[in-house]
Amino acid sequence: MLSSRAWPVRLLRILLGALAVIAVGRQFLAEVGLPQFSPVNFFSYFTILSNIAAGVLLLRLGAAPGRDGRAVLEWLRGGMTVYMATTGIVFALLLDDGDLGLTLPWVNTVMHRVIPAVMFVDWMLVRPRARVGYGRALAWLVVPLVYVTYALVRGAVTGWFPYPFLRPGGAGGVDGVALHLVVMALGIALAAVLVAWLGNIRLRERDKVAVPEGQSVP
Template identity: 30%
Template sequence: MTTPIPRDIPDLPVIPGRRPKLLPSSAPAGAVVPPVRRPLAAAYRLLLALAALAAVTVEILLGSPTRVLSHFAVQSTLLLAVVTLASARRSWTARRPLPGALTGATLLYVVGAALVHHVLLADATPAFTTTGPTATAALTGPAGTLAALAPPTLHTVLPIAAVLDWLLLSPPARIRLAHAPAWLLYPTAYLAFTLARGLFLPADPARHLYPFQDTDLHGYQYVLGVSLLLLVALYCLALALITVDRTRPNPVPLGAKTGFRLQPPVG
């Protein structure tokens, strides 16, 4: 027969002081869910980046490099190529995705440029091109085919592909409302640049990159009003992207379970 264990051990001094309180802490997802390689996402993003670089290269070869690179759609497409290449590398090597503020800004600029093209420039007279109205008029054969394919790729195919990558291959809820004003800094500076370009360059219709910025034809009040409306529309588009990002489901598969789960507070 064994002796029962006493509930209190005698002759044990009491430890003075209060029991230290553990500080709450949260464990990152990477501490619980192991990273996963995503080769299909990496392949898609690599093709998207190569298509963006190819479209911009064709536009540069067909027109003046300085004029082509001055267009917002071309600049945003180059940013899309760089960001998508970096995202493809992270998907292939099972690293954390790029910050949502960066990928969200890139998507906003590409989609915004596409909407401006289709709403304000697609039906312009004379026809609007980033290379100039006469740069591709006499091209035939393969050069003519590339010249015909580059604009729809730049203004339609790539923006749609970028939206699909964001919706189907990117984790949600990584952008916040505070990002929207910061995203407008670059478009605001760009509009100021194009207005100054048209103001200080010699009198020539080619000094205006966009028809709606022709102050000789429309006047300064109209041009400034359109520029302000474009910034407001871009801000509304940013709010729409943030709303969708906060409510859409997560398409990114999680890694294998580790056998335990950490819940805050941890520590």
């Protein structure tokens, strides 16, 4: 396992966090001058929001991996692992049809493939420093729930939906939207439990190594 304080880990976190933020910024600049550009629409994509959050978190973890607030930071890191996994998997299953629209190809790769993989590998290789209970892990579902509620309500008012599977007027209608949301909710819940479990078992492995055989943890 790697230490969060090791300089290679810190440097990689800073570089990859900067990459995520730069990718979002470059895409923003590519669209901002277009007649149909709407900043509200741009920042209404879960992909954009999750990559900004992941980038900022990686920068924070790389710049100051100290012990202060570590439980909160590990909870946020686990949550971002789940959110970026959601971004990557949903794109691969529902959106990756070769039509990128206005998205720059390299930005698409960074946001939908690189950063999701980075967050998962980071979670697996850099052992969490605090346990995440399953109840707290399921609290990670609040963010997707708030996002979907916002997207549906705003879409009903403006007629614009960030993703085709959220559009009630699409081929599947309201039932299709409901089915997608139920499946995604179950998938995110499963991912949350899995991410928490993976982190917690590695903490237990650390404790077993730290405590000599025959002694108990005080």
